[in-house]
Amino acid sequence: MDGKGIKGIIFDYGGTIDTNGIHWMELIWESYLHHDIPVSLSDFKEIYIFVEKQLEIRKYIEQDYNFYDVLKTKIGIQIRCLCSRFSCDIDESRLLPYSEDIADECYRYVQDVLKDNKPVIRRLSENYKLGIVSNFYGNIDTVLKDFGLYDYFNVIVDSGLEGIRKPNPEIYRIGIERLGLQSEETIVVGDSFTNDIVPAKTVGCKAIWLNNKDKIQHKSMERKPDAIISSLVELEHLL
Incomplete structure (x- = not known):
């Protein structure tokens, strides 16, 4: 060129x-697999797209959030939506703490x-x-x-x-x-x-x-x- x-x-x-x-959808899905989150790929994709649209509309993300804060917030919303819409095998209270583990893993990936x-x-x-x-x-x-x-x-x-x-x-x-x-x-x-x-x-x-x-x-x-x-x-x- x-x-x-x-x-x-x-x-x-x-x-x-x-x-x-x-793509971030792929990275987060790989982390879901790594942490044995009980959800199918098709359900995850549906929720991922839904949550991204919600993040465009609603002010879930504050201007002072760093990227770890963003990850933890959006993954937490994803997991809540998965539990409410698809009745995951693990209840929300047990599944939600994984949002920090997934955020940690993805954040380290970016640092690398x-x-x-x-x-x-x-x-x-x-x-x-x-x-x-x-x-x-x-x-x-x-x-x-x-x-x-x-x-x-x-x-x-x-x-x-x-x-x-x-x-x-x-x-x-x-x-x-x-x-x-x-x-x-x-x-x-x-x-x-x-x-x-x-x-x-x-x-x-x-x-x-x-x-x-x-x-x-x-x-x-x-x-x-x-x-x-x-x-x-x-x-x-x-x-």
């Missing part, structure tokens, strides 16, 4: 910087991923303006500070504060404008073809798809990524 003329990079956060392309990704972000910040555009809960500043990433980014756009979510391309236009750049000077890096690649190309950015699971491109084949990587470590070699 030709990186000539690129002055800024906008990153997705969840699933990109923190997990290197692994960031051992590799944080130095990449730091080095890129020395040569490019960096931004984040993320579908989040209004507290991404706190999460980035918790992980020691906040100071590397010139602009942070959190859907929970903006009132607009990906895949609406307008949220990327906000990020580009706040970076003080033009679309053609900006690369977007994300793990979701639908939420990151398509809207990034729509607004005229170059786009790099973090795809380490051989995910299939979707219907909008005209919105092809400019490059595909399997980890953020590969990003530096493209620019």
Whole structure:
């Protein structure tokens, strides 16, 4: 990929910087299995999607919550919903304490991923303006500070504060404008073809798809990524 003329990079956060392309639904499900939570994959997926929609609408997540707080809160809500809607074999009072164990496991996973990704972000910040555009809960500043990433980014756009979510391309236009750049000077890096690649190309950015699971491109084949990587470590070699 030709990186000539690129002055800024906008990153997705969840699933990109923190997990290197692994979807959070998959990570939490693996932890459910590890802790023998008695629920089927189909029921878990239904509840996961339901809870995420509720988190968009209701203020369960406070702005001062770090990522461990987020995990513990959302997993606790998931487990309550599972018990009430699917009558799990273990009652809620016995199952709910597992939310902290699952949160611990997932939080450690992110810390391990960031051992590799944080130095990449730091080095890129020395040569490019960096931004984040993320579908989040209004507290991404706190999460980035918790992980020691906040100071590397010139602009942070959190859907929970903006009132607009990906895949609406307008949220990327906000990020580009706040970076003080033009679309053609900006690369977007994300793990979701639908939420990151398509809207990034729509607004005229170059786009790099973090795809380490051989995910299939979707219907909008005209919105092809400019490059595909399997980890953020590969990003530096493209620019």
